[in-house]
Each structure stands twice: as C-alpha cells, then as structure tokens.
Amino acid sequence: EAGVTQFPSHSVIEKGQTVTLRCDPISGHDNLYWYRRVMGKEIKFLLHFVKESKQDESGMPNNRFLAERTGGTYSTLKVQPAELEDSGVYFCASSPARNYEQYFGPGTRLTVT
Amino acid sequence: GENVEQHPSTLSVQEGDSAVIKCTYSDSASNYFPWYKQELGKRPQLIIDIRSNVGEKKDQRIAVTLNKTAKHFSLHITETQPEDSAVYFCAASHTGGFKTIFGAGTRLFVKA
Numbered sequence: 413e414a415g416v417t418q419f420p421s422h423s424v425i426e427k428g429q430t431v432t433l434r435c436d437p438i439s440g441h442d443n444l445y446w447y448r449r450v451m452g453k454e455i456k457f458l459l460h461f462v463k464e465s466k467q468d469e470s471g472m473p474n475n476r477f478l479a480e481r482t483g484g485t486y487s488t489l490k491v492q493p494a495e496l497e498d499s500g501v502y503f504c505a506s507s508p509a510r511n512y513e514q515y516f517g518p519g520t521r522l523t524v525t
Numbered sequence: 526g527e528n529v530e531q532h533p534s535t536l537s538v539q540e541g542d543s544a545v546i547k548c549t550y551s552d553s554a555s556n557y558f559p560w561y562k563q564e565l566g567k568r569p570q571l572i573i574d575i576r577s578n579v580g581e582k583k584d585q586r587i588a589v590t591l592n593k594t595a596k597h598f599s600l601h602i603t604e605t606q607p608e609d610s611a612v613y614f615c616a617a618s619h620t621g622g623f624k625t626i627f628g629a630g631t632r633l634f635v636k637a
Contacts, residue, residue: 444624454529455614455627463599468623470622490615511557511620516568 414438416517417506430492433520437506439484445507445514446479450500450510457465461487461512473498494524529617531628539546540612540637542631546631548615551596555617558591558598564611572613573600605635 415488417436425431448460458477459469463484472479476495481487491498501521505514530549536608538544559574572606573590575582582589590597591600602609612632618625 448625452534452629454531454629455616456624457624460623460625462623470624510623511618513559513571513574514625516561516569516570 416504416515418502418517420520421518422521422523424525425494426441427496427523428493429495430490431522432449433489433502433504433522435487435489435504435506435517437504438515440486441506441508441515443507443510443514445483445505446487446489447503447505449519455503461466462471477497491522494522495498495504496524497521499524527555527624527626528617529628530627531569531615531631533631534629535632535634537634537636538605542605542609544605544609544611544633544635546615547597548599548601549595549597549621550617550618550626552619552626553596554616554619554621555592555596556620558589558619559616560589560600561614561616561627562611563612563614568585569614581617587600602633605633610635 421435444461447455450454457471461481478490501519503519504517507514534620550565559571562572563569586603612630614630615628
C-alpha cells in the first residue's frame with residue numbers, strides 16, 4: 413500500500429509569489445490534515461478535511477492560504493502571495509477515522525526569500 | 526485556545542538508560558493521546574497511543590502513562606538504544622473535534 417505522498421519536496425520562492433502544494437493521501441482515507449512546522453516549534457494544525465468538506469480550518473493563518481480537496485481525493489494548499497513568515501515544512505497526513513493514528517507524508521519544505 | 530506543552534525540548538541520555546518525556550494538555554475534552562517519532566529526514570510516525578479510558582499502555586521498551594486529573598501524559602523509553610535518537614512529538618485530540626494539537630517536540634540523543 414502506498415503511503416501519503418507530497419509534492420514538491422522542496423520549494424524556494426520569492427516573497428509575493430504563489431506556491432501550490434499537493435498531498436495525495438492513502439487511498440480510502442476520508443480524513444486529511446494539513447500541518448506546518450517552523451524550525452524548532454510544534455507541528456501546528458492548519459486544517460482538517462473529511463472527504464471534500466473542510467471540518468476545521470481554524471489553524472489557517474490568514475486568507476493568503478487556500479486549501480481544497482475536490483472530489484475527496486488529493487488536496488492542494490495554495491499560498492498567495494507568499495510572505496517570509498510562511499517558510500517552514502508543510503506536512504499532510506491522512507487517517508481512516510478521526511481520533512485515530514495519522515499517517516504523515518514526507519513534507520514539503522517551503523522557503524520564501 | 527487549546528495547547529499542549531512538552532518538556533524537555535532536548536534530552537541526552539547514555540545508551541541503556543531510560544528517557545522520560547512529559548506533556549500537559551489544556552482541553553479537558555481530550556481523550557486521545559498519540560506519540561510520534563520523527564527521525565532525521567523522515568516523516569513523523571506513530572509509536573504508541575493511549576485513550577482516556579486507560580491509565581497506562583506498554584509496547585516492549587515504550588510505555589505511556591496518562592493522568593486525566595492533572596491533564597498530564599508521559600512517554601517512557603527504557604533501555605535506550607542509539608536508534609531511539611529522534612524528535613518525539615506528543616499530541617492530543619478528542620472525539621467531538623477535528624483538530625489535533627501537537628507539542629513542540631523533544632529531541633532525544635542516545636549516546637553509545
């Protein structure tokens with residue numbers, strides 16, 4: 413069984429540009445999460461999808477961040493326009509149920525210069 | 526808002542010694558407490574979890590204890606080995622919610 417995959421693995425963009433991150437969860441997992449980790453800090457919750465519906469997006473920093481999960485399969489997280497403080501590692505995770513083990517992707521390291 | 530505090534941020538032990546990492550959560554509704562291990566350059570992976578209906582769970586050299594009254598849970602690793610070196614994250618969530626709150630992580634070094 414394939415694990416959670418994320419693309420790209422690294423992205424370096426300039427302030428003001430747009431970046432789109434993609435996450436492919438484990439097939440059959442309805443629950444999909446996005447997180448961000450800034451160096452040395454916690455894995456910060458961004459949002460949670462159940463199928464195609466956003467159930468909790470209270471962790472999204474501001475309206476420059478837009479997450480979608482059309483069709484309830486893969487998800488994208490767009491940052492537009494990017495700011496310096498958006499730098500960090502963005503993790504995606506999926507699980508078959510809430511309150512259950514989450515399977516993480518390898519992360520996307522985003523650097524905004 | 527909800528938060529999870531994790532201590533220590535860094536822990537260095539000699540091979541064969543025990544390691545203990547402690548977490549405190551704020552949301553009294555929390556009832557699921559997983560621990561994830563992230564080795565260098567790899568993704569976080571679940572190593573053990575505990576639900577609020579039990580006070581302790583053990584899996585070989587790893588154990589987790591939960592004190593619901595104090596809103597405190599701990600990870601215990603016995604007979605540590607160099608391959609235990611990694612960053613460990615605690616987390617908390619609850620059945621009625623959709624958010625998982627993670628601690629800041631503990632970087633464990635096991636010296637051979």
